[in-house]
Amino acid sequence: MSEVNIKNIRNYLKTNILNNNTFIGREDERKEIFDLIQKTVQHGESNSALVVGPRGSGKTALIEDVLTELQKSQTFNNDAILVKLHGLIHTDDSLALRSITSQMKLDNAVDGKVFGSFAENLAYLLACLRAGEKHTSKCVIFILEEFDLFCAHHNQTLLYNLFDISQSAQTPICVLGITCRLDVIELLEKRVKSRFSHRQYFLYPCKEDCDYISRLEHTLTKIEYYLSLPEDMKFKINSTLKKQWNKTLKGLLADKKFRAVIQRLVDIDLNERTLKNILNLEIISMISGAGSRNQKEYQFFKLLVTSKQISDALKKYVGLPTEVVQWANSSLV
Ligand SMILES: Nc1ncnc2c1ncn2[C@@H]1O[C@H](COP(=O)(O)OP(=O)(O)OP(=O)(O)O)[C@@H](O)[C@H]1O
Ligand SMILES: [Mg+2]
Numbered sequence: 503m504s505e506v507n508i509k510n511i512r513n514y515l516k517t518n519i520l521n522n523n524t525f526i527g528r529e530d531e532r533k534e535i536f537d538l539i540q541k542t543v544q545h546g547e548s549n550s551a552l553v554v555g556p557r558g559s560g561k562t563a564l565i566e567d568v569l570t571e572l573q574k575s576q577t578f579n580n581d582a583i584l585v586k587l588h589g590l591i592h593t594d595d596s597l598a599l600r601s602i603t604s605q606m607k608l609d610n611a612v613d614g615k616v617f618g619s620f621a622e623n624l625a626y627l628l629a630c631l632r633a634g635e636k637h638t639s640k641c642v643i644f645i646l647e648e649f650d651l652f653c654a655h656h657n658q659t660l661l662y663n664l665f666d667i668s669q670s671a672q673t674p675i676c677v678l679g680i681t682c683r684l685d686v687i688e689l690l691e692k693r694v695k696s697r698f699s700h701r702q703y704f705l706y707p708c709k710e711d712c713d714y715i716s717r718l719e720h721t722l723t724k725i726e727y728y729l730s731l732p733e734d735m736k737f738k739i740n741s742t743l744k745k746q747w748n749k750t751l752k753g754l755l756a757d758k759k760f761r762a763v764i765q766r767l768v769d770i771d772l773n774e775r776t777l778k779n780i781l782n783l784e785i786i787s788m789i790s791g792a793g794s795r796n797q798k799e800y801q802f803f804k805l806l807v808t809s810k811q812i813s814d815a816l817k818k819y820v821g822l823p824t825e826v827v828q829w830a831n832s833s834l835v
Pocket of ligand 1: 522523526559561562682
């Protein structure tokens, strides 16, 4: 295979693995969450729910997929406001409130106003959404990533207020918390817990993953999905090569030794994220020599680009710090 072909194939596969946002499976949970948000947008019903699952199980991917579909509709874009908060970024309620204000584009409306309490401030923001009429209001979809971290905030004021609003018939809001802690409900204070709907979606390994044999098959299908080259590919790779690549891939997937390795990975715990990382590292090493001069035992990380890509980039960027240039010259092949 020529250098150019390798480069093209690698580029395509890397993009397919890293940027492929197609969500596979979990139809039931997907539909329920979709309906839940849709109810808030179309019928003004307030809701709250938690999406719980282990790290890398696809919680964020699932919500993003649902939101992407919702955003295709004009009703959603006109009637709903999306507010995303993250437990690691919004570490206290005042930071969260500031972000809510700016995501609702209400910075100007609150400018210079003094509020007696958090609740008053939030109520003011939501009241701003009622466009003149008392009975019509835009709805707000709150997505709280790393939901468990919000439970550590002082008095759980934000959660208390959000859940309280979701239970009253004021502004329609939908509060979706995302967390990997199974015991998350136990972290809620009593008065907060009593206002939560107790609707929870658990992203356990999906049904097709449950039994032993089909888990392997399921993973092999995913590997094929990520690594095969489609006919209508944008990159210029001749069709004989494509066919040959796909045939070799099929052969590999049927190979006993390969299946044994994958079986072992599946037994240990193979979530989508680990699978993608493993595949990605394999794709990167299609040209041997990436960082080969680095001492292996001190390799804290693996480069996801080849030495050649780095030196090409160095030539393009003028004015780089000399340390970077020196590092590249001394450490890369
Ligand atoms: N069902 C799926 N279909 C396609 N890709 C998936 C699926 N589930 C997970 N992924 C992919 O796996 C990776 C990890 O998923 P994601 O970030 O959503 O996990 P998470 O549950 O939010 O993890 P964390 O708890 O660390 O935030 C992402 O690259 C995502 O695209
Ligand atoms: Mg996530």
